[in-house]
Every structure is written in structure tokens, then in C-alpha cells.
Amino acid sequence: MFYRWRPLQSAFRASFAHARRRPQLLLPRRSYAQRLDADDSVLTSEWHRRLLSWKTLGLFAIPLAAFALGTWQVQRLKWKLALLDDINDRMHRRPIPLPLRVTADEIDRNEYRRVLVHGTFDHAAEMLVGPRAMEGEPGFIVITPLVREDGSRVLINRGWIRRDLRDQKLRPDSLPADPVTLVAFVRKPPRQNSFTPMSNPQDNDWFSIDLPRMARFSHSQEVLLDAIQPESVSSLLHDSRLGIPIGSPLQVDIRNNHLQYLITWYVLGVFTSAMLIYKLRKPPTAAARVKRMRDRAGRFL
Known part of the structure; x- marks a missing residue:
């Protein structure tokens, strides 16, 4: 009985082998260059x-x-x-003479220009800004109003003094009572730092150069002049020992x-x-x- 199924098995195997070989005929092998x-x-x-x-x-x-x-x-x-x-x-x-009435346009036009200014210091309205250090030594910046011929006032940055000479009684040589003629240069006020504490004018505690408040406090024009320090080293040592403020150098x-x-x-x-x-x-x-x-x-x- 089984011999009747053998032809069918042979035909099925042949067709199955043909189906397995068909993909190889559709996808020929590519060369190495291809x-x-x-x-x-x-x-x-x-x-x-x-x-x-x-x-x-x-x-x-x-x-x-x-x-x-x-x-x-x-x-x-x-x-x-x-x-x-x-x-x-x-x-x-x-240097040129400073006008009695200084406008903002003149300050912009003459910034960093040396000027001649004449007047008398009002030491009672002196303002100390600090602490400020010079060559590692603590001290203060001295801002003093200068009363001019017509009674107008401008602020003078006289320079730096040591901290132990803060009291005016300890530095009488730094308080001239006679009229003086200074050579200074015009400066715009420095920008305020948001981290700097607020100044207290009543106690003379100034932590920064706040020109508008200083001008109102001393009844001065909003004009800031930097006094120029002498070039002699011996003069600097002499002024520092007597408490005379050391001015700004002639450089920026x-x-x-x-x-x-x-x-x-x-x-x-x-x-x-x-x-x-x-x-x-x-x-x-x-x-x-x-x-x-x-x-x-x-x-x-």
C-alpha cells in the first residue's frame, strides 16, 4: 500500500527543492567590485x-x-x-583756569584736563571716604570743599591719608587756612557699586564717592577735581608723615x-x-x- 504514495512523495520533494532554489535564481551573486x-x-x-x-x-x-x-x-x-x-x-x-560756574558740557569737554583753581578749603565740611588702601596700608580719601572768589564751592579730592590720622587734630599741617592755588584735573565721578554700603553723611561715614550727595551735603557744585601729587619721593614721604593728603598721580x-x-x-x-x-x-x-x-x-x- 505504501508503494502507491512513493511517486507523490518524490514529486513533493522535487517541488520543495525547486522552491528553495528559486531565491538563489532571483538574487544572483555580486562581484567583489560591485x-x-x-x-x-x-x-x-x-x-x-x-x-x-x-x-x-x-x-x-x-x-x-x-x-x-x-x-x-x-x-x-x-x-x-x-x-x-x-x-x-x-x-x-x-593747565587752564577753571570757570566759576562749571556746566556738565564743560566737564565732558575738559575731562582729564589739568585746570588751575584758587580758593580756601572749608575743613569743617571735610569728608573721608574709605577705607581705602595704598600699598597695603589702610587709610581714607579726603574730599574737601574749596570756597572760590565768588563764594561758589567745588569738591577737591585732596588724596589719601593713613587711617591713624583720621582725626584732624593729629594732622594740623594738612589744614591750611590761607587761600591756595591748586593744579588738578577734571574727573567724572566713579560709578556706584551696588555692593557698597550706603554712606551716612551725619556721622561722616562715606563708603564711596557719591558726588550728588556730597555736593548737597557741602552745598557745592557737582564738580570733582583730583589734586595732583608731587613727583618728588621725598615730598611724598614728608606729606605722608605729617598727614598731608597724597594726591592722584598724573596718569589714568x-x-x-x-x-x-x-x-x-x-x-x-x-x-x-x-x-x-x-x-x-x-x-x-x-x-x-x-x-x-x-x-x-x-x-x-
């Missing part, structure tokens, strides 16, 4: 997709921003150098770090550009990779 070309096309498409991604655009923004900031610092450096030249030129011009300390800033930004731009070029470089072809692998293998054989 497989390399297919790998190159996949790598190229992935590289193009990586070039057009949002991540790549974000990486492009870093060197562009660095170069833009470096160029901005170049402009800032030119502006700062021109400003320092202008200030140096103003400070070394011949304005920071100019724009050269360091522009170098930093340009170096950062070059470094990030090199990283971006390395990361987005086109991948080598499959043939080049095979050749490189063969070369490396040949070194060890």
Missing part, C-alpha cells in the same frame, strides 16, 4: 545626511561666533587705543585687555574650525580602506 561600489554609495549617502543635519549647523555656529567676537575685539582695541591717546594728550596740555589707569581677548577668540575659532573639518571630512572609499588594511597587514607579515 560590493565595494555598494558600500561607497551607502557611506556617501550617510555623509551627505550628516552634512545637512541640525547638529552640523550648530557646530558651524561655534567658529563663526568666535571669529565675529574676535573681529569685534579688534574694533574695541582700536577704540581703546584712540581713547588712551586722547586722554594722554589732554592730561599733558597746559584704564584697563586695556582687548588684545588678549581677540587672540583668545581667534585661537578658539581656528581650533573649532579644525575640529569641524576633521569631523565632517568625506569618508574614504571602500577600495581605499581595503588597500589600507592590506598595507597594515603587510607590515606584520
Whole structure:
């Protein structure tokens, strides 16, 4: 009885074997060169997709921003150098008499300009700003109103004294009663720091040069002049010992770090550009990779 089913089994096995061989007929084997070309096309498409991604655009923004900031610092450096030249030129011009009534426009026009001012100090309205240190020694800045010929007042930054000479009785030589003629230069008031405590005029506790409040307290014009210190070292030592305020030097300390800033930004731009070029470089072809692998293998054989 089983022999009747044998032809059917043989036909079924033949058809099943034919079905298993059919995919091999539809997908012929590719050559080695064809497989390399297919790998190159996949790598190229992935590289193009990586070039057009949002991540790549974000990486492009870093060197562009660095170069833009470096160029901005170049402009800032030119502006700062021109400003320092202008200030140096103003400070070394011949002193001019200070008008009796000083306006804001004259202060802007003559800032850092040396002026001659004549009058009598009102030591009763003296204001001490501090503490301020000079070469590590604590002290105070002495601000005194100067009464001029017409009765108007301007504020004079006479300079620095030691902390132990705060009391006027300990420094009688620093309290001239006769009229004086000073050589000073015009200064705008420094900016207020939000971390500095509030001053107390009633107790003569001034923590910063608050020009509007000082002018109201001493009934003076809102004009601040910095007395110029003598250039002799012996005069400085003599004044410091007697409690005579040491005036401001004939120079202005304005920071100019724009050269360091522009170098930093340009170096950062070059470094990030090199990283971006390395990361987005086109991948080598499959043939080049095979050749490189063969070369490396040949070194060890």
C-alpha cells in the first residue's frame, strides 16, 4: 500500500527543492567590485545626511561666533587705543583756569584736563571716604570743599591719608587756612557699586564717592577735581608723615585687555574650525580602506 504514495512523495520533494532554489535564481551573486561600489554609495549617502543635519549647523555656529567676537575685539582695541591717546594728550596740555560756574558740557569737554583753581578749603565740611588702601596700608580719601572768589564751592579730592590720622587734630599741617592755588584735573565721578554700603553723611561715614550727595551735603557744585601729587619721593614721604593728603598721580589707569581677548577668540575659532573639518571630512572609499588594511597587514607579515 505504501508503494502507491512513493511517486507523490518524490514529486513533493522535487517541488520543495525547486522552491528553495528559486531565491538563489532571483538574487544572483555580486562581484567583489560591485560590493565595494555598494558600500561607497551607502557611506556617501550617510555623509551627505550628516552634512545637512541640525547638529552640523550648530557646530558651524561655534567658529563663526568666535571669529565675529574676535573681529569685534579688534574694533574695541582700536577704540581703546584712540581713547588712551586722547586722554594722554589732554592730561599733558597746559593747565587752564577753571570757570566759576562749571556746566556738565564743560566737564565732558575738559575731562582729564589739568585746570588751575584758587580758593580756601572749608575743613569743617571735610569728608573721608574709605577705607581705602595704598600699598597695603589702610587709610581714607579726603574730599574737601574749596570756597572760590565768588563764594561758589567745588569738591577737591585732596588724596589719601593713613587711617591713624583720621582725626584732624593729629594732622594740623594738612589744614591750611590761607587761600591756595591748586593744579588738578577734571574727573567724572566713579560709578556706584551696588555692593557698597550706603554712606551716612551725619556721622561722616562715606563708603564711596557719591558726588550728588556730597555736593548737597557741602552745598557745592557737582564738580570733582583730583589734586595732583608731587613727583618728588621725598615730598611724598614728608606729606605722608605729617598727614598731608597724597594726591592722584598724573596718569589714568584704564584697563586695556582687548588684545588678549581677540587672540583668545581667534585661537578658539581656528581650533573649532579644525575640529569641524576633521569631523565632517568625506569618508574614504571602500577600495581605499581595503588597500589600507592590506598595507597594515603587510607590515606584520
